Amino acid sequence: MNSPIGTLLTLAGYFALLSLFAIGGANAALPEMHRLAVEVMNWMSDRQFADMYAIAQVTPGPNVIVVTLIGYHVAGLPGALVATLAMCGPTCIFAFFIGQVWDRFKDAPWRMVIQAALVPVSIGLIGASAAVIARAAAQSWVAVAVTVVTALVTYTIRVNPLWIFAGAALLGLGGLI
Amino acid sequence: MSDTTPISTQPTPTAPNPLQLFIAFSLISVSGFGGVLYWSRRMMVDERKWMTAEEFNEAYALCNFLPGPNIVNFSVVFGRQVGGTAGALVALLGLLGPPFVIVTLLGLIYAYYGDIAALQRVLAGVAAAAAGLTISTGLKMAAPLLRQRPGFAHGVAMAAFLAVGLLSWPIYWVLGVLIPCSIALAWRMRR
Numbered sequence: 001m002n003s004p005i006g007t008l009l010t011l012a013g014y015f016a017l018l019s020l021f022a023i024g025g026a027n028a029a030l031p032e033m034h035r036l037a038v039e040v041m042n043w044m045s046d047r048q049f050a051d052m053y054a055i056a057q058v059t060p061g062p063n064v065i066v067v068t069l070i071g072y073h074v075a076g077l078p079g080a081l082v083a084t085l086a087m088c089g090p091t092c093i094f095a096f097f098i099g100q101v102w103d104r105f106k107d108a109p110w111r112m113v114i115q116a117a118l119v120p121v122s123i124g125l126i127g128a129s130a131a132v133i134a135r136a137a138a139q140s141w142v143a144v145a146v147t148v149v150t151a152l153v154t155y156t157i158r159v160n161p162l163w164i165f166a167g168a169a170l171l172g173l174g175g176l177i
Numbered sequence: 178m179s180d181t182t183p184i185s186t187q188p189t190p191t192a193p194n195p196l197q198l199f200i201a202f203s204l205i206s207v208s209g210f211g212g213v214l215y216w217s218r219r220m221m222v223d224e225r226k227w228m229t230a231e232e233f234n235e236a237y238a239l240c241n242f243l244p245g246p247n248i249v250n251f252s253v254v255f256g257r258q259v260g261g262t263a264g265a266l267v268a269l270l271g272l273l274g275p276p277f278v279i280v281t282l283l284g285l286i287y288a289y290y291g292d293i294a295a296l297q298r299v300l301a302g303v304a305a306a307a308a309g310l311t312i313s314t315g316l317k318m319a320a321p322l323l324r325q326r327p328g329f330a331h332g333v334a335m336a337a338f339l340a341v342g343l344l345s346w347p348i349y350w351v352l353g354v355l356i357p358c359s360i361a362l363a364w365r366m367r368r
C-alpha cells in the first residue's frame with residue numbers, strides 16, 4: 001500500500017499463494033480475491049469488483065484474466081503483469097514437472113482418492129464464487145432479476161452467453177438496472 | 178501399420194512447431210468465451226490432430242488434478258510434451274498474451290471512463306448477467322453430485338460453499354482443514 005514496490009510484492013505473494021488454493025480453476029479463487037481486494041485491502045468497492053468480473057467475462061480467454069484486471073487496477077501495467085505471472089507461475093511449474101511423471105502415477109489408487117476428494121471441494125468453491133459475485137452484482141432488484149433469469153436460461157438451454165451479456169448491457173444502458 | 182492394430186484408428190498425432198503452437202493457443206484463447214476447454218479440444222484433437230482424444234483426456238485429467246487455472250496448466254503440459262521448455266513457454270504465451278493485451282486495454286478504458294454513468298449502467302447489467310452465468314456453471318458442475326446418494330462429497334461441497342461463499346472465511350484455513358478431511362473420507366470410501 002505504501003510504496004509501489006511494496007504493492008507489487010503484496011500482489012505477487014498473494015496471488016502466488018492463492019493459485020495453490022484454486023482447486024477447480026481460477027474462478028474457484030474468486031471469493032478469496034473479493035475478500036482481499038474489497039474487505040481486507042480496500043483496493044476497490046463491491047461494485048468495482050463486480051465490474052471487473054464482468055469485464056473479464058466479456059474478454060475472450062481463460063477465466064484467470066480477472067487477476068490481470070485486479071492487478072492493473074491496483075498498480076497499473078506492472079501490477080497487471082505481476083498479478084498474472086504470480087497466479088499462473090507456481091502451478092505452471094507444477095504442471096511442467098508433474099506432466100513428466102504423470103504416466104507413472106495416473107492410475108495409482110492414491111491419485112484417484114485425491115481426485116475424488118478434490119472434486120466436491122471445487123464444486124463448493126464454484127458455488128461460493130457464484131454467491132459472492134451475485135451479491136456484489138445485486139445493485140437493484142432488476143439486477144437480481146437479470147442474474148436469476150440468466151442463471152435459469154443458461155442452465156436450461158444452450159445459448160451463447162454473449163447474447164445475454166448484450167441484452168443485459170442494453171437493459172443497463174436504458175437505465176433499467 | 179498392420180491390420181491387427183487395435184481400435185485406436187485415429188492418425189498418429191504430429192508435433193507442431195513453435196509458431197504453430199503459439200498461433201493455436203492464441204486462437205483457442207480468443208475464441209474461448211467462458212469455455213476455453215471446448216475450443217482447446219476442438220483445436221488439439223479435431224482440427225490440428227496433434228493429440229488423440231485419449232491423450233487429451235489424460236492431459237486434462239492432470240490439469241484438473243493440479244490447482245490453478247486449468248487451461249493455463251494444459252498449455253504448459255501440452256507445450257512441454259511437443260516442444261520441451263520452449264514449447265511450454267510458447268504455448269503459455271499464446272494462451273495468455275492476447276487476452277492480457279485486450280483486458281489491459283479494457284482496464285485502461287475503465288480507469289478513465291469507469292465513472293461515466295452510462296458505462297456504469299452497462300457494466301451493472303453485464304455484471305448481473307455474468308453472476309447468473311456463474312450460478313448456472315456452478316449448478317452444472319454440481320448436477321452429477323446431486324444425482325448421487327448423499328455421502329461425504331455432499332458434506333464437503335456444502336462446507337466449502339458455506340465457509341467461503343457465505344461466511345467469507347479465508348480460503349487458506351477452510352481448505353487447510355477441509356482437504357485433509359475430504360481425503361481421509363475419500364480414502365475410507367474407496368473400493
